[in-house]
Amino acid sequence: MSVEVEVDENDLAEMVEQVWESYLDPEGVSPLIPTYDENQPSEVHSSVSITGSWSGHIVYASSRAAAQRAAAAFLAMEQDEVSEEDISDTLGELANIVGGNVKAMLPPGSHLSLPQVSLAPETSARFPNTQRISGVYGLWEGEPVSISMWQSSTDTKEEGA
Amino acid sequence: MTPMRAMVIDDSRAMRMILKRIVTKLSFEAVEAGDGKEALDLLADMTEVPELALIDWNMPNMNGLEFVVKVRADPRLREMTLVMVTTESEQSQIVRALAAGAHEYVIKPFTEGAMIEKLALLGLVPTGANS
Numbered sequence: 001m002s003v004e005v006e007v008d009e010n011d012l013a014e015m016v017e018q019v020w021e022s023y024l025d026p027e028g029v030s031p032l033i034p035t036y037d038e039n040q041p042s043e044v045h046s047s048v049s050i051t052g053s054w055s056g057h058i059v060y061a062s063s064r065a066a067a068q069r070a071a072a073a074f075l076a077m078e079q080d081e082v083s084e085e086d087i088s089d090t091l092g093e094l095a096n097i098v099g100g101n102v103k104a105m106l107p108p109g110s111h112l113s114l115p116q117v118s119l120a121p122e123t124s125a126r127f128p129n130t131q132r133i134s135g136v137y138g139l140w141e142g143e144p145v146s147i148s149m150w151q152s153s154t155d156t157k158e159e160g161a
Numbered sequence: 162m163t164p165m166r167a168m169v170i171d172d173s174r175a176m177r178m179i180l181k182r183i184v185t186k187l188s189f190e191a192v193e194a195g196d197g198k199e200a201l202d203l204l205a206d207m208t209e210v211p212e213l214a215l216i217d218w219n220m221p222n223m224n225g226l227e228f229v230v231k232v233r234a235d236p237r238l239r240e241m242t243l244v245m246v247t248t249e250s251e252q253s254q255i256v257r258a259l260a261a262g263a264h265e266y267v268i269k270p271f272t273e274g275a276m277i278e279k280l281a282l283l284g285l286v287p288t289g290a291n292s
Contacts, residue, residue, distance in 0.1 A: 018270045019270045021270075021272065022269075022270035022271055022272045023179070023270060026272065026273070071175070074175055074178075074179065075175060075178050075179070076178075076182060085174070086175070089173060089174045089175035090175045092173060092175070093173045093175045093176050096173065096219075096248060096269075097248055097269045097270050099248065100219075100247070100248020100249060100250065100269065101248060101250060101269075103248070103249075103251075104248075104249070104250035104251050108251060108253055112219060112248070112249075114172070114219065114221065
């Protein structure tokens with residue numbers, strides 16, 4: 001049974017800001033510029049699932065170029081040195097970090113899954129029986145990035161991401 | 162002088178690289194493990210125990226909390242400073258980790274400066290190290 005979640009766009013935006021400050025833009029020169037466009041395209045995505053008092057998914061999605069830039073920033077590499085594995089690891093960790101912070105705002109007793117990464121558009125993996133309840137959508141150096149929350153609309157437990 | 166050693170335990174290779182970069186900057190020699198079980202196996206083969214372990218919570222095979230409990234139960238490893246580095250930021254989880262024997266708790270995301278500050282509080286940052 002899911003409780004009413006109280007994590008809103010402002011909370012997500014704050015978490016995203018912390019992620020940018022810590023890993024993706026420590027110099028503070030290249031923030032995520034909000035677009036508020038929940039239909040912006042993506043080419044890759046990662047997710048973590050939360051089960052327990054609230055059930056749903058946190059999804060990080062972006063263009064491939066933004067993912068490559070994120071991996072380069074995260075791993076302190078040049079963009080042309082970044083491998084598929086680097087991109088995959090970075091996307092997984094970004095979903096994990098945001099998901100963990102969302103979980104902390106939920107009533108105790110929730111469980112966070114290990115991250116799932118797909119080098120394919122977010123639309124290819126929409127979770128069944130879920131509804132998007134919140135999200136941060138923006139451009140990072142001109143490339144689309146989004147972080148969204150999807151709530152399971154049934155009492156069914158995790159079906160696998 | 163023998164450099165201090167740090168064990169970085171996280172199932173995310175990306176996070177291990179970040180943590181390794183920080184401890185290397187502080188002149189530690191870094192050893193990596195992908196989960197608690199792998200870390201214990203590595204420790205069993207070491208003649209000298211690392212001074213520091215940075216430990217994720219959510220990992221396959223053996224999670225960070227189980228690792229802390231195992232380390233604290235082993236007299237050979239009692240001198241290790243254990244720092245949880247995790248997204249688990251609920252107060253109850255922090256209390257559990259500290260009660261199990263972790264010395265410090267760092268919540269992801271963290272900045273390099275914040276991590277160095279925590280390690281400095283534990284007396285693990287050599288004088289003159291970059292902060």
